[in-house]
Amino acid sequence: MFRGKKYKKIAESFDRTKAYDLKEAIEILKKSELKFDQTVEVHFNLGVDPKHSDQVVRGTVVLPHGTGRQVRVLVFCKDNNLEVAKAAGADYAGGADLVQKIQEGWLDFDAVVATPDMMPVISKVARVLGPRGMMPSPKAGTVTVNVAQTVKELKAGKISYRVDKGANVHAPVGKLSFTADQLVENTKSVIDSVVKNKPQSSKGTYIKSLTLTATMAPGIKLDMALTR
Incomplete structure (x- = not known):
């Protein structure tokens, strides 16, 4: 895979085998500032087996300082909820009008919310929304009767995460232009949420590794003390 000069320079500026505390890692990432505002993400490798339903790790968390991007929210509802x-x-x-638009290829939104009575209607586009991680779900808090609160939370920076087939969790924690303190608080919120959502059936080491990275920067190992 091709790596630019900037990437290589950052990669050579720190010890790839060392685990850093959060502020140190953020300082290293900030050296990779480019002409666009990179997204900062935290990555977990978990000691769970996602093949078993009782070991699927998923959750939501409202980032204290938001995600740094505008979230376009689509709500499936009717009557007064509109x-x-x-x-x-x-x-x-x-309702059905938006389902038809999606069937025709419209996808100009980032998050989807639905009231319970609309689930039969939007089941027609489950195969479109599901693979994109946007199908409303009670577990994710996006199937709800409290439409106003859910919309406000998504606009304020609520994110959802779910373990993948490789037992990894990836979550955005903000933009590189955020202050170090903002990124620290956002990242800690995600880590705390993942720790809290440890499945009862999970045995042994739960969080095997923790990495912080940015769009065009190498991953930096984080001190596992952050998970305790």
Whole structure:
């Protein structure tokens, strides 16, 4: 894989075998500032077997300082909830009309919320939304009767995460332009959430590794003390 000069310079500026505390890792990443504002992410490798339903790790967390990007929220609802959703900041709100638009290829949104009574309607686009991680789910808090609160949380920086087939969790924690303190607080919020959501059936080491990275920067190992 091709790596640019900037990437190589950053990679050579720190010890790839060492585990750093959060502020040190952020300082290293900030050396990789480019013409665009990179997304900072935290990556976990977990000691779980996602093949077993009782070891699937998933959750949501509202980042204290948001994600640094505008989230376009689509709400499937009807009647009075249409105005409630729009008043709360939803970019789009509707029912079967929006399902048809999605079937025609429309995907100009980042998060989807639905009231319980709309689930049969949007099941028609489950194969479109599901692979993109946008299918509303009670576990993710996106199937709800409290439309206003959910929309506001998503707009404020609520993110969701789910362990993948390789037992990894990837979550955005902000932009590289954030202050170090903002990135520390956001990252700690995600780590605390993943720790809290440890499956009861998980045995042995739960979090095997923890890495902080940015869009165009190498991954930096984090001190596992952050998970305790």
